[in-house]
Amino acid sequence: MSKIFVLDTENRPLDPIHPSLARQLLQNKKAAIFRHLPFTIILKESRSESPISLLRIKIDPGAKYTGITLVNDSTGDVVFAAELKHRGFAIREALTNRRQLRRSRRARITRYRQPRFLNRTRPDGWLAPSLQSRIDNIKTWVEKLRKFAPIGAISQELVRFDMQLMANPDIQGKEYQQGTLAGYETREYLLEKWGRQCAYCGVKDVPFQIEHIHPRAKGGSNSITNLTLSCEKCNIKKGTKDIKEFLTKDTTRLEKILKQAKRPLADAASVNTTRFALLNTLKVTGLTVETGSGGLTKFNRSQQKLEKTHWIDAACVGQSTPILNIKGIKPLLITANGHGTRQSCRTDKYGFPSRHCSRTKFHFGYQTGDIVKAVVKTGKKVGKYLGRIATRATGSFNISTKNGLVQGISFKNCTHIHKKDGYSYSN
Template sequence: MVAVLDRNGCPLMPCHPARARRLMAGGRAVVVKTAPFVIRLKDRVAESSEVSGVAVRIDPGSKGTGIAVTADVECSDRVSGEVTTSRRGLHATELQHRGAQIHKSMRQRADHRRRRRGANLRFRAPRFLNRSRPKGWLAPSLQHRVDTTLSTVARLTRWFPVTELHVERAAFDTAALGLDLESLGLPLSAWSGGRTKYNRSMQGLAKSHTLDALAVGEAGPSTRVVRYPGTVLVTSACGRGSYARTRSDKHGFPRLYLPRQKQHHGFATGDLVRAHIPRGKYRGTHTGRVAVRASGTHRISIPGGYADTSHSNLRLLQRGDGYAYTMRKEDARP
């Protein structure tokens, strides 16, 4: 499903991609964001629209977190009067963390500092005695997991009419995750992992982060998942670069210097671009993140590797926001 905003930027109920294409072809909508795909209507406001609201369901993990946007519709049988709930999956995001990369970088930085203190260099005293950890401190690799999950949920609340949050309790509680009423202003419900597993087995769903997120919450025998997203937006945390203007070798010595300017020929590293390469080994059209060079020959990531091409062959789709976006198919069969 495609996220829809009104003319003032307020979220409306999402629509089918085919309807979004008709709206854009008729000039009634414009593209706001490419990944995920968000459109804005020119002739509609939220006050004159029927917005029932959606729920965001979160399945946290150590390496990846599944996030699903769902809408529950209650239906009653005319004969028996039994009330059932139909759950429709509107959007699914698999957030891939980079906690292992952060841990490796901090370990490498510590090794470089220890080596400089132990080598025949100027004296540099350790500074451990004058530092204290604040209350609620988490390791940087864990804090990264909290921050990326919270920022992704906050973005979804800007694009979808979210009315409630459901999260599965992880190794640390939801307060440590930063998910409460105070941070997002939405009612929050916490559920156990055992209930998620029970709901998934009752619905006959396969094991994945996004399908687990679809099953988070109250989903007993009277609830039936009638729709799940066929494609999942895989969001990989890549960072926004570093403050260091050098690259070091394995001993910690600088081996090259980076330019102060981050944007070259209209592009910056991390931008989502579409490349039309006219000739060569990688001839064709490719979409991915770009790594810029001052010479103008930029590098774009493609499935299975990368390709180098001139900046004149690139078209900007979306400015870099610290994440890489890809799509994968979802198979709900166990």
């Protein structure tokens, strides 16, 4: 079961405790709620100093989702788990819209304005904003968790797939290729690239075999671009036939397979682009950083017969992975939303102004993005509501709950649960 973070009277992190013990401390008024997300309590009285078990934060970075877990290496207990959803694609879309607007302005006949400063140079290590946001999100959460839990080491999945190993199996010695990890790197890459389905018939959720598009018997190579996934039935049926002969009656599928075989994996490319920048960012923390590959992560997960999720993959990163205890763990789902926009005028789909956007962020002590609890006792909307709010200058707020949007809730009925920090949360 996920444990509760505890801070002492001087805001120093202590060993996380069981929820029942935290509930008892709160009921006896020996502790107070410090933060709701992630749930953290702070002690009101100093306790006798006892040895603290350092935890390891494990990170499985991805293009869309990143898994984060806190693991006790000595006991194997998973103390905390989260899945962080990035907003890289939303940033890319916003930059595209901005670029289109600026391009239209350049076409207008306006006076010449000299450049005021040189703002076109890029510093060393520059990354596109959509990629940099992924690193910043992970860095933010590492720093947050270090404030609430005693963390002594970091494990990061440095490479989703060991591309050098697949291209040259002997690059790290025969023990790596022929040992317990043999085939894991290649299989994991193919599963991602071909959508976890048979390339020939499209069947899913069956055991797959690695198949040569151009058969070895007719000169095909072991290159990763010549490999695909096939169910047993299609693999036997194809045999040593060339793919053009096998799919002579299905030219559409043939063209799709040949095109997909040459296409690089976009998500893997984005992860590979940011991997060393993230590694350097984590090293700045001063903690010991362990790295591992995606093939090793899958091997650790398969050995312990665990299901595939982002947070479980994070718990299985690195050679240090112990026998994990994940009983009762429910991950915190985190979505990066950003901090809004400076745009003062909203437009319709054609780019024409449609409505005004207020520059005032705070109304009656609340701002859009805060998580509140509203208790309405009278009127048509009697009930309790929990969710993110959209503020209005009139004091009538909208609340986004699990069951949908609730409009017209007065600020007088709202109580702060969690102030806006650029993220939304759900369990």
